[in-house]
Amino acid sequence: MAEAYPWQDGLWQQLAGRAQHAHAYLLHGPVGIGKRALAERLMASLLCLRPGASNACGECKSCLLLKAGSHPDNYVLEPEEADKAIKVDQVRDLVSFVVQTSQMGGRKVVLIEPVESMNINAANALLKSLEEPSGDTVLLLVSHQPSRLLPTIKSRCVQQACPLPSEAMSLQWLAQALPDSSDEERVELLTLAAGSPLAAVSLQAQGVREQRALVVDGVKKLLKQQQSPTQLAEGWNAIPLLLLFDWFCDWSSLILRYQMTEDEAGLGLGDMRKVIQYLAQKSNQDKILNIQDWILAQRQKVLSKANLNRVLLLEALLVQWASLPGRS
Known part of the structure; x- marks a missing residue:
């Protein structure tokens, strides 16, 4: 049953x-x-x-x-x-x-x-x-x-x-579903799953926390010019495209929110807070809006199962992301 x-x-x-x-x-x-x-x-x-x-x-x-x-x-x-x-x-x-x-x-x-x-x-x-x-x-x-x-x-x-459970109810259920994870890990997984507890369990099984750590490290190296868009695009081959676009869309939204509010409580998960804050302070708002529109358009193509060149698509994303700092 x-x-x-x-x-x-x-x-x-x-x-x-x-x-x-x-x-x-x-x-x-x-x-x-x-x-x-x-x-x-x-x-x-x-x-x-x-x-x-x-x-x-x-x-x-x-x-x-x-x-x-x-x-x-x-x-x-x-x-x-x-x-x-x-x-x-x-x-x-x-x-x-x-x-x-x-x-x-x-x-x-x-x-x-x-x-x-x-x-x-x-x-x-x-x-x-x-x-x-x-x-x-x-x-x-x-x-x-x-x-x-x-x-x-x-x-x-x-x-x-169908109802989305409260955060408290989700975490209580996740404590039973993922007993080997820490409270902090379960909160992080639930956040990455946009509050959906079964999706959080699925993300854990996919190794999403390790995948996100790889991406976050790559974004930081990209902004420091320690790695190129091509290197990163090829290195992220095992990470689902939809997951990548979801993260970059979320980060662009957090940048815009911080530019408007300067509320440090709204910077998202701890792994990208300093990067979000830095980009919000150094980036032109029009550039953020443009890249967000582009990300949403590409995400829709991924959802519609369009025939996309994965590496070229990620390179285009990362070239735009690397160009964000600078008020021009």
Whole structure:
């Protein structure tokens, strides 16, 4: 059974307590807050033959089939490869499932994640099933970026924002999930994960603190002219592009904030505070705004899976970053 996260208790009671369910739900929120687990928990409850007050029983034939991954009335739609699009042929297969009669005489439940990974043809192919699903079918759509969805997709679903836990609740949960990490490390991981505790665990598994230390050291050497943009771009080959653009976007925002407020409490994590302060004092605000616009544009290309030359892209970023000090 999917894990039940404490910050979802209120929403779960609301969903599980419904006498009648909508034909389609859009569960949305940031990455790493447990939306998929919530959808799987709801899926199990909807398929269960003897659901309890708040959960699937876990013991009936339906629950056992679902646990074994062989439930005939359950369909999970995901990209065939990580970070790839959901294709129109995959959605057509789903539509064929939706129009079939339930084999166990109850509901059919579909889970799609992430729904924004559908290309335009796939999204259009889903619309009919969303509007008029066959029989007693419930579609659970999970989205990390609902702004990327077609309005016609969103309008056909009950849209449900999933809660981001408080920092205190996240740290309490992380203390159990990452018992070998120090309090300081867990705070740092949660900050890097933008407050999403499951994302913090994933970042820890990726070695993100070591990756960030490498990048921060490289940025400092770049500004001291001890390493070139080309050397750094090649040395960061193992670090995800999206992670790099997220950090540089965050740093440019912190520079702008400090230029406007001179609030030292708003300089971000300790590893870059002196650099942020230095660049804020030495850089022209227009240059910061221009590089931030450029970073956001490139980040969007990365998200849209554009065919990019990684080394040239990072070189362009670092050349601009190295040119920031100086008021000209």
